[in-house]
Amino acid sequence: MLGALLLASWLAQSANPAYAQPPLPGPPVPRAPVDDPPVDAANTLGVRGSFAYRPTSGGEALAPAGGYSIGVTFEHSYGQITPSVDAGLELDLFHDHFQSSTDTALSGVPGVSGGISDADHLLMQTSFAALQTIGLHIGPVRLFAGLGGGVTVGYVSYPNVSTDNTDTRTVLQPIARAGAGVDISVRRRFGIVIRADYTHPFTHPWFDGYQPFGDLFDAGVGAVYRF
Numbered sequence: 001m002l003g004a005l006l007l008a009s010w011l012a013q014s015a016n017p018a019y020a021q022p023p024l025p026g027p028p029v030p031r032a033p034v035d036d037p038p039v040d041a042a043n044t045l046g047v048r049g050s051f052a053y054r055p056t057s058g059g060e061a062l063a064p065a066g067g068y069s070i071g072v073t074f075e076h077s078y079g080q081i082t083p084s085v086d087a088g089l090e091l092d093l094f095h096d097h098f099q100s101s102t103d104t105a106l107s108g109v110p111g112v113s114g115g116i117s118d119a120d121h122l123l124m125q126t127s128f129a130a131l132q133t134i135g136l137h138i139g140p141v142r143l144f145a146g147l148g149g150g151v152t153v154g155y156v157s158y159p160n161v162s163t164d165n166t167d168t169r170t171v172l173q174p175i176a177r178a179g180a181g182v183d184i185s186v187r188r189r190f191g192i193v194i195r196a197d198y199t200h201p202f203t204h205p206w207f208d209g210y211q212p213f214g215d216l217f218d219a220g221v222g223a224v225y226r227f
Contacts, residue, residue, distance in 0.1 A: 041226045044183075046073040046193055048222020052096045054123075056214030062158050062207070063123035067098035069218045071197075075133060084138070090131040090146055092177070094197070096216055098123040120157070123212055127152035127199060129177045140185040149176045152201060154213040171213055173201040183224055191224045 052069040077088040100121045129150030136143045152175050157168040181195030196219040204211045 041189070042077045044073075044075045044077075044224050044226050046075070046222055046224040047071070048073075048193060048195065048220050050195075050197075050218040050220025052098065053217045054098065054212075054214060055217055056211070062156055062210055062212045063098045063121045064100045065098070067096060067123075069094055069096040069216075069220070071095070071218070071220075071222070077135070081134070084136060086135045086137070088133045088135065090133050090148075092127070092129040092131065092150070092179075092197075094125075094127045094129075094199075094218065096125045096127075096218065121159075122157045123155070125152050125154045125213065125216060127175060127177075127216075129175065129199075131177060131179065135183075140191075142183040142185075143181075144183060145178075145180040147176075147178050149174065151175060152199070152213075156207060156212050160208075167208065169205075169207050171203075171205050173203045173205075173213060175199050175201050189226045191226070192221065193224050194221050195219070 048071050050069045050071065052067045054063075054065045054067075071092065071094040073090055073092050075088050075090040077086045079087050081087055127150060129148055131146035131148035133144055133146040152173050154171045154173060155168070157166055159165075160167045177197055177199045179195060179197040181193055183191055183193045185191045196217070199216040199218075201213060201215070203213075205213060207213075
């Protein structure tokens with residue numbers, strides 16, 4: 001009799017859902033890191049260093065043709081032309097620096113009969129420009145190009161041995177700029193950029209028989225951050 005009661009109790013518990021074993025937990029669902037960039041990140045901030053060259057240097061007696069530049073860019077993507085092609089607006093701030101501190105013969109400078117100077121020969125151009133950009137996305141790579149314009153503030157300084165003074169001049173010029181490059185995503189919001197720009201001023205002021213504030217070519221590499 002006791003055995004029959006125990007068997008009936010066990011059968012009743014097995015048939016009752018309240019006594020059923022809970023299901024085993026499945027594998028965890030992977031989640032993206034919380035700091036991954038959103039798919040609609042529309043802004044890109046970039047910094048880069050570049051080799052700078054003056055193809056129309058107007059004579060290297062005033063400043064060398066080769067130098068360096070530092071640039072900061074901000075780009076806002078405002079629309080998709082196709083799923084892989086976007087359009088945007090970019091703002092540039094570039095500083096191009098050309099300087100020579102070595103002894104330089106000044107016999108080629110108009111109005112100077114000859115002589116040697118060990119003072120700095122310096123030319124700087126700081127430019128502000130806005131560019132219309134277009135980009136093509138291929139996986140983690142974005143090919144881009146831009147075209148626009150702005151202004152540049154130019155400064156030149158060099159020693160004049162005929163007067164024993166340093167001659168300087170500052171000019172403001174309207175410019176056109178074209179740029180192109182490749183942006184490669186490396187990790188999360190960050191990437192590297194390889195880029196070249198050509199800047200053409202619309203005015204060519206004379207300075208002691210030369211036109212030192214001419215075209216500029218910049219090519220370099222930097223980093224980008226998307227947000």
